[in-house]
Amino acid sequence: MFFQELPLKKIEMMGPEVCRLGFASREIAGKARPGQFLMIKPQAWAEPLLPRPISIHRVQGGMVELLVRVVGEGTRRISSMRPGEILEVKGPLGRGFQVDPQKVPLLVAGGMGAAPLLFLAEKLSRSGARKKNRAPVLFIGGRTKKEILALKEFRQAGLKVLAATEDGSFGERGLVTDRLRDYLEAQSAESALYACGPVGMLKAVAALALKEGLPCQVSLEERMACGMGACLGCAVARKQEEGPGYAKVCQDGPVFEAGEIVWDE
Numbered sequence: 001m002f003f004q005e006l007p008l009k010k011i012e013m014m015g016p017e018v019c020r021l022g023f024a025s026r027e028i029a030g031k032a033r034p035g036q037f038l039m040i041k042p043q044a045w046a047e048p049l050l051p052r053p054i055s056i057h058r059v060q061g062g063m064v065e066l067l068v069r070v071v072g073e074g075t076r077r078i079s080s081m082r083p084g085e086i087l088e089v090k091g092p093l094g095r096g097f098q099v100d101p102q103k104v105p106l107l108v109a110g111g112m113g114a115a116p117l118l119f120l121a122e123k124l125s126r127s128g129a130r131k132k133n134r135a136p137v138l139f140i141g142g143r144t145k146k147e148i149l150a151l152k153e154f155r156q157a158g159l160k161v162l163a164a165t166e167d168g169s170f171g172e173r174g175l176v177t178d179r180l181r182d183y184l185e186a187q188s189a190e191s192a193l194y195a196c197g198p199v200g201m202l203k204a205v206a207a208l209a210l211k212e213g214l215p216c217q218v219s220l221e222e223r224m225a226c227g228m229g230a231c232l233g234c235a236v237a238r239k240q241e242e243g244p245g246y247a248k249v250c251q252d253g254p255v256f257e258a259g260e261i262v263w264d265e
């Protein structure tokens with residue numbers, strides 16, 4: 001884990017609420033694994049506010065990219081940074097996706113869930129998964145077309161894309177899990193699911209995986225204060241052999257086996 005103060009190299013708006021920013025760090029780029037995250041904050045952020053957890057979206061050479069949706073004060077400040085301003089970065093943090101190379105990877109992204117899954121898709125592409133007749137498939141969904149992110153990059157990474165939007169403005173009308181269900185009912189290849197998105201979507205993906213007997217990893221989001229296992233602010237209920245327990249999303253996750261999570265609490 002590194003703590004670095006890095007000048008922002010680029011920042012571009014992807015729409016009214018989402019920006020993609022990039023900085024150079026050979027150390028973080030060399031260590032980062034898909035599904036891990038960084039705690040970030042602008043150095044010029046004078047008030048004693050906490051850094052925010054943001055997934056690693058892309059690693060290219062020594063460049064690290066993040067995708068940020070503005071939801072409150074912290075993400076608004078981050079998205080209004082300009083190239084050359086200093087970003088304080090701690091990470092990479094947490095446990096990422098553990099890919100089973102024997103199975104066809106099925107990636108399921110809801111809205112901002114596309115952020116960590118592009119890193120996974122590009123890593124799979126570089127590892128040659130597409131050459132071995134096990135081309136990964138991306139199921140991507142959102143309320144409207146505006147919420148479908150990084151589509152061009154997923155396609156460039158060689159993924160077959162199956163999209164759904166609730167208003168029908170892109171892909172099929174409906175939920176991304178409808179497309180996943182139809183696909184799983186029709187196919188017979190050995191697959192593994194890797195999902196990130198709203199908790200309702202993750203719960204539905206976990207239920208489909210259980211029904212089909214497929215391994216499934218989900219990336220969870222919780223509010224975080226320390227990001228390093230010290231404050232217990234990110235605890236979620238977890239099934240354990242000895243009875244109910246809890247897990248820290250920042251340290252034991254954010255990626256978990258879907259079967260570990262208590263979905264109904």
Ligand SMILES: Cc1cc2nc3c(=O)[nH]c(=O)nc-3n(C[C@H](O)[C@H](O)[C@H](O)COP(=O)(O)OP(=O)(O)OC[C@H]3O[C@@H](n4cnc5c(N)ncnc54)[C@H](O)[C@@H]3O)c2cc1C
Nearest residue numbers: 052053054055067068069071072073074075115221222223
């Ligand atoms: C492991 C992890 C990875 C993440 N990756 C990304 C990413 O790649 N891109 C991205 O844009 N965001 C990501 N997030 C969410 C991001 O951290 C929050 O949106 C951000 O901290 C909000 O800060 P804020 O000051 O803008 O909003 P606040 O003012 O703190 O909150 C604004 C609103 O958002 C809600 N909120 C804040 N944090 C969360 C959260 N973690 N989960 C659910 N609701 C929340 C609050 O309840 C409130 O309603 C990630 C979160 C985690 C835990």
Ligand code: FES
Nearest residue numbers: 227229231232250
């Ligand atoms: S954020 Fe502090 S323990 Fe997870």
